[in-house]
Amino acid sequence: MDYNILIGGEAGQGMDTLSAILERTLKRNGFEIFSTKDYMSRIRGGHNFIQIRFGDKKLYSHKESLDVIIALNAESVNLHIDRLVENGTIVINTGSDINDHRLLEIPMKEIAGEIGNAKIAGSVALGTVLKLFNIKRDKVNSVFDKVFKKQDIVEINMKAFEKGYGLVGGKYEVNGMNDDDKIMINGNEAVAVGAIAAGCKFYSAYPMTPSTSIMNYMAAKMNKIEMVVEQAEDEIAAINMAIGASYAGARAMTGTSGGGFSLMVEGLGLSSMMELPLVIAEVQRPGPATGLPTRTEQGDLKFVINASQGDFPRMVIALKNPEDAFYQTVRAFNMADKYRIPVILLSDQFLADYVTTYKPFDFSGIENERYMDNNKSFKKGEKTYKPYELTPSGISPRIIPGSIEGFTVLVDSDEHDETGHIVESGRLRVKMNDKRMKKAELLEEDIQEPEFFGSKDFEVLYVAWGSTFGPLKEAVNNLNRRGGKKYGALIFGDIWPLPKKEIVEKAKKACTLVNVEQNATGQLASVIREQTGIICTKSILKYDGRPFSPEYIIERSKTL
Amino acid sequence: MSGCGFETYETAWCPGCGNFGILAALKNALEKLQKKPHEVLVVGGIGQAAKTPQYINTNGFCGLHGRAVPPAAAAKIVNRDLTVIVNTGDGDTYGEGGNHLIHNIRRNIDITHFVHDNQIYGLTKGQASPTTAEGHVTTVQALGSKMLPLNPLLLSLVLGAGFVARGSSGDVKLLTEIMEQAIIYKGYAIVDILQPCVSFNKVNTYKWYKERVYRIGSDYDFENMDAAINKASEWGDRIPLGIIYKKERPVYSDKLDFLKKGKALVYRGLNPQKIQGLLSDFM
Secondary structure, eight states, X not given: OEEEEEEEEEETSSHHHHHHHHHHHHHHTTOEEEEEEEOOSOSSEEEEEEEEEEEXXXXXXXXXXXXXXXXXXXXXXXXXXXXXXXXXXXXXXXXXXXXXXTEEEEOHHHHHHHHTOGGGHHHHHHHHHHHHTTOOSTTHHHHHHXXXXXXXXXXXXXXXXXXXXXXXXXXXXXXXXXXXOOEEEEHHHHHHHHHHHTTEEEEEEOOOTTTHHHHHHHHHTHHHHTOEEEEOSSHHHHHHHHHHHHHTTOEEEEEEOHHHHHHHHHHHHHHHHHTOOEEEEEEEOSOSTTOOTTSOOOOOHHHHHHOSSSOOOOXXXXXXXXXXXXXXXXXXXXXXXXXXXXXXXXXXXXXXXXXXXXXXXXXXXXOOOOOXXXXXXXOTTTOOOOTTOOOTTSOOOOOOTTSSTTOOOEEESSOBOTTSOBOOOHHHHHHHHHHHHHHHHHHHHHOOOOEEEEOTTOSEEEEEEGGGHHHHHHHHHHHHHTOSXXXXXXXXXXXXXXXXXXXXXXXXXXXXXXXXXXXXSOHHHHHHHHHHOOOOOEEEEOOSSSOOOHHHHHHHHHTO | OOTTOOOBOOOOSOTTOTXXXXXXXXXXXXXXXXXXXXXXXXXXXXXXXXXXXXXXXSEEEEOOTTOSHHHHHHHHHHOTTSEEEEEEEHIIIIIITHHHHHHHHHHTOSOEEEEEEOSSOTTXXXXXXXXXXXXXXOSSSTTOOOSOOOOHHHHHHHHTOSEEEEEETTOHHHHHHHHHHHHHSXXXXXXXXXXXXXXXXXXXXXXXXXXXXXXXXXXOOTTOHHHHHHHHHOOSSOEEEEEEEEOOOOOGGGGOHHHHSSSOGGGOOOOGGGGGGGGGGGO
């Protein structure tokens, strides 16, 4: 069982509310959900749509074929009818001039008018659609409670819902309805929850689509968690504030998209030069410059691994899905503290905004290791504290400034000696550079190899990274089910430093090596070639700002 | 060597530089306030003034050009036990860092900002700064600076700064008193400090300043905004030194209850297991 519902209309027609209620109602009936938003960079008008896919088995991606279109205007039908299956249904307000046997006209606006609020027309459609799928209505009230909060609003929406539910009979079979034990979360929310769980106490950012909802979630929790979320005057301030908070002893983070990250680049180098831990979420959108602000791309990989002047260690983790985003965000803070380096979490609009279901994240295994030396080596009178002490590992001791009388912490963006004072000695410069780069060697031992899925006897090996995980997983499963060629895939999460073991081994076995990326130039393939000498001979690249679907990858696979 | 241990390191400043007077006043002020080195954080950006953290035995953060205020502000937010003092030059503060100055005055975090204002770029060898006079000839402004000089005191006043003062490196005694007041003041305190650049500013010399500056009298009402606007506007033949404006305003941390009570934020732990309840948002 695997259904797909599209809600389409103009910005400002209440689609977000309708979809939030529909997807949550489906989730509370025990279904797996995968819901994506496609929205324009405008507040009113235009064409936006949301696709809610639900089923009884784990869903890794959205899909293209549609079972139901809830059309809040006629344009939504015209734009998407080609994807509607033969047994599909178009739910639209009575009086459209569309001629199609799948049309189901319902008087949603009239009913809403009778009840006395034009805004509740969507709840009529909600009732109709749930009935079409024979879904019980007992979960709807509590969902309305959660979304609307105000009782009078809940009541009129329930009325509208009941009317809609009574308009039609059942049409589709569903199974797998059971008690709900899952959470439903998007990539940005998962990053935010991960950061909170990691003990992040300071998040500074400048609003930028599609990264802003990380800040939104944290800001709502400020009091409860006792963390500061500060909207900075610009991205330069955002990263420098986070570095200041980190210096002062807090776990700190900033987040942005590619354009904002461009402004942060000098700060990235500062974090590394000062050896102050920092976590940065870079939620990609198509560039360059303003690009396509509300759409998706994986175009910043080479940028983030190379950003800033000079040589220094950094870590880049490409997030694969919301669950991965949660655990990797927690890990990012530990890695940043362990090596005193900047760690970049690379996400994208697709992952930031799609919502999917998981077993509740496990907080029991989370250990926040600060690698602080306040209580260890620096009791008063024992020895001098040197923030850049040359140690065999390259990692120097770290204390909270102000925490121990008699010890001060001096950090510097200039080249410095062990005490943090500016130096220009060539000999010391080499020592300090080597000390910083030594951490990169250690870091290599801590990185995670890419995840493999597909046939162990693959002939075609796909390599991909980050959010391509979901669509590619479904595509590879589907391709292997069809028989014929056998397919495997390696998905990179940790991407800088590039883990090499798996790719070197698996590339030897593959007849064809194909990079699957949402960018125009094959940036992962380029990094793999630079780091290993391995060449991807074929590519599946997409850079229209819309995410991969499994169908798209399958189609392109045929022409490899 | 002073009683509190704010010893000086060898500096890279030119002999006769105004920064020596400012550094001396800063150490005097910290000693008078009986601060200990580990309780103080001195933050600089890049420039001659911004090297101050290098030359004083406190916690120090020598950041990026123009970007001293954001890390200073954040350090104070999360670690309020620190006395946070920013030392930056006129280019660092009013040029590259202008946006941060504007918004941190609005943010009103309890930090102190000493601007070493020599009306010239020293570290890059003598170009016009935002406070350089119109017509001032430099290597780059070869035909004279075409821009109006910025008035830092007026700017700070109209942005709502609660503590605005002007000092001079030539009057260390007065500067020490102003610095003490600025550090004690609860909120964003900005002190524009006149200093000659003996190497690159041949116009605004010790003599030039000496002929013009005067101490604001004890009858001056520094809580009066109109008077402050007038005083801050004085420039040219007569240049006032002293506290221009001082008034209590709610600070950033007054607006966040959780910051006020309990330990400084950096000393508060978090048990991840205790916040698993956040997941109810996604049920």
